[in-house]
Amino acid sequence: MSVETSDYSVDLTQPCVDDPSKYIAQSRFGKNISMDILCQILQQYLNSGSISQLSCSEKLGVARFDFMDKTIILYKSGKIDIRRTSGVEDARNTMKNVEDMISGSFSDTFSD
Known part of the structure; x- marks a missing residue:
């Protein structure tokens, strides 16, 4: 089941170090x-070229990659950090795209 972009609760944090006009967004x-x-x-x-700079650790429960000029960090708890976003709506749209990409990995229980 896909969630509409307006349903994501997004918190913007400090401006990015790389670009002070962009933000870090956090959500779940x-x-x-x-x-x-x-x-x-x-x-x-990564093999298809849709993302770059992939680092994924099953043991640590975290994945990091670049997508749509943003750095995405995903945690096994479902938390997501989006770096270099221009605002809340941009973060929600990015989350929707990421959700579509990774929907097959959602689980009701933690995977070790």
Whole structure:
């Protein structure tokens, strides 16, 4: 089930060090993420060129990659950090795109 972009609660934090006109956004998908599946999905996107700079650790429960001129950090708890976003609506749109990409990795339980 896909969530509409207006349903994401997004908190903007300090301006990015790289670009003071951009922000870091923090939010949650509301579902846990199965890290082994997420890493496989993201590897396919890396191979296709849709994302870059992938670092994914099942053991640590975190994935980091560049997508749409932003750095995305995903945690197995469903938390997401979006760096270099221009604002709340940009962050929500980015979350929707990321959700569509990784929807197969959402889980009701934590994966070790």
